[in-house]
Structures are given as C-alpha cells and as structure tokens.
Amino acid sequence: MKWSSCLHLGRALPIWRTSPEWSAPTSETLWHYRRMVAEWTLPVSEMNVWLRAQPSLTGIAPPLDLAGLPDEPVPLFVGWLGQAAAEGVPEPHAATLATIGEDDVPDARTLILKDVGQRGWAFAGPRSSRKGAQLAARPSAALNFWWPALMRAVRVRGLVREASVEESAADLAARSVAARDGIGPGEWVLWRIIPTRVEFWQGSADRDHTRIVYERANSGWTRTVTTKERG
Ligand SMILES: Cc1cc2nc3c(=O)[nH]c(=O)nc-3n(C[C@H](O)[C@H](O)[C@H](O)COP(=O)(O)O)c2cc1C
Numbered sequence: 001m002k003w004s005s006c007l008h009l010g011r012a013l014p015i016w017r018t019s020p021e022w023s024a025p026t027s028e029t030l031w032h033y034r035r036m037v038a039e040w041t042l043p044v045s046e047m048n049v050w051l052r053a054q055p056s057l058t059g060i061a062p063p064l065d066l067a068g069l070p071d072e073p074v075p076l077f078v079g080w081l082g083q084a085a086a087e088g089v090p091e092p093h094a095a096t097l098a099t100i101g102e103d104d105v106p107d108a109r110t111l112i113l114k115d116v117g118q119r120g121w122a123f124a125g126p127r128s129s130r131k132g133a134q135l136a137a138r139p140s141a142a143l144n145f146w147w148p149a150l151m152r153a154v155r156v157r158g159l160v161r162e163a164s165v166e167e168s169a170a171d172l173a174a175r176s177v178a179a180r181d182g183i184g185p186g187e188w189v190l191w192r193i194i195p196t197r198v199e200f201w202q203g204s205a206d207r208d209h210t211r212i213v214y215e216r217a218n219s220g221w222t223r224t225v226t227t228k229e230r231g
Contacts, residue, residue: 057203059151064202064210072221073198073214077116077154084147097123098142099134107134114171120192121156124171127189135160141193151203156195163190
C-alpha cells in the first residue's frame with residue numbers, strides 16, 4: 001500500500017461516517033482496515049508527517065477539584081487509578097519503570113503496579129533481571145502511568161527499597177502456577193519506590209493543562225498546583 005493512501009485512509013473514515021449513506025461498518029470491514037494498517041510500510045523519510053497527523057490528548061478529562069486536594073499524594077493517586085479503571089482504561093495498573101544502568105543511562109520497561117500505600121508504590125520481578133541488577137547497584141527509580149481516556153498521567157520518583165522476604169514470597173505465591181514456574185526461592189522480589197516527588201498531570205484539549213506536584217518535605221509534603229500550563 002502506498003503512503004498517500006495511508007494518510008488518505010486516516011481522514012477518509014470520519015468523512016465517510018458523516019455522509020448520509022453512512023452505516024456502521026461490519027466487523028469484516030473493520031478487520032480489513034486493521035489488516036491494511038498492519039501491512040503499511042511507512043517510509044522513514046515521511047514518518048514525521050505521519051506522526052504529526054496522529055491525534056493525541058483525545059480523552060475527556062474528568063472534573064478536578066483543586067480546592068479539595070489531599071495533603072499527600074497517595075489518596076489522589078488511588079482516586080485517579082480508580083477513575084481510570086471505572087472509565088475502562090485497559091490495564092490501568094500498568095506503568096513504565098525507569099532505573100539507572102551501570103553505564104549511567106536510564107533504562108525503562110513496562111510492568112504492573114502491585115500495591116500502593118503509605119510505604120510507597122510496589123512492583124515485582126526477578127532478582128536476576130536487568131532491573132534487579134540495576135536496583136541492587138542504584139536503588140532509585142521513576143514510575144510513570146498514562147491513562148489516555150482521562151488525559152491523565154502520573155510520575156513517581158524516589159528511592160527504592162526491597163520488601164521483606166515474606167512480602168516477596170507472598171507476591172510470588174499470588175501469581176499463577178505458570179507465572180511461578182522456574183522461579184526459585186529468593187529470586188522473586190517485591191520492591192517499593194518511596195517517593196520524593198509525585199506529579200499528577202491532567203491534559204486539556206485546549207492545551208491548558210494542570211499539574212499538581214507533591215514533594216517530600218521534612219514533615220509531610222509540599223503541594224504545588226499549576227493551571228493553564230501550555231505544552
Ligand atoms: C503489560 C506488561 C506487564 C508487565 N509486568 C511485569 C512485571 O510485573 N514484572 C516484570 O518483571 N516484568 C513485567 N513485564 C515485562 C517487562 O516489561 C520487562 O520485559 C521485563 O521485566 C524485563 O525487564 P528488565 O530486563 O529491564 O528487568 C511486563 C510487560 C508488560 C508489557
């Protein structure tokens with residue numbers, strides 16, 4: 001398929017939808033379009049054009065009560081996570097974890113949030129993994145969530161602490177038999193990020209974004225709210 005048809009198709013569908021003869025596409029038609037998309041070969045020289053044409057911030061931001069914000073980040077995070085789940089965001093507990101490699105270069109991967117509370121944001125994985133080695137050498141990390149349907153993102157960063165042997169074993173025991181297969185005692189680790197900074201970002205279609213930043217202070221948290229932030 002030619003590149004021009006790729007851009008054309010992206011625009012053709014909405015026009016088609018508003019025409020008087022429009023009727024809902026059959027699942028066969030949708031499957032056909034998906035297959036066409038999958039088979040596109042995008043010329044590298046035109047990637048920037050295609051990328052610029054892709055919509056972003058297409059969700060609907062829920063009302064945000066800036067006057068009623070909690071004094072600490074965990075309750076706000078739990079509320080946002082719950083709203084993301086309620087809005088049907090797929091896998092709202094999936095996040096990107098960044099660690100620091102031994103070459104001082106950040107390394108990031110997707111994983112699942114295992115717990116959140118006063119002790120921090122918990123995730124788990126094998127001790128022998130890259131992240132395991134990186135965390136053993138440099139116990140700090142950043143964890144990012146993005147919930148497109150709500151135009152919301154959360155960034156957590158801080159030091160990382162390994163949970164107790166019992167907690168790690170309990171997390172492993174809660175996994176399916178298949179997921180436990182081949183993982184020996186002591187190999188599965190539950191870690192917690194003890195946050196020093198948590199940023200809540202809510203986008204807006206008119207680009208007036210809102211950013212709420214909690215930073216750890218001596219006794220509790222400071223909170224900064226920025227509205228009408230352009231980005
Ligand atoms: C949706 C999703 C969830 C994942 N959950 C985990 C997880 O909870 N723990 C984990 O170690 N890897 C998980 N992975 C795999 C990681 O992305 C990664 O490939 C793996 O942890 C190895 O990363 P590392 O080599 O940097 O340690 C998940 C991947 C995806 C796409």
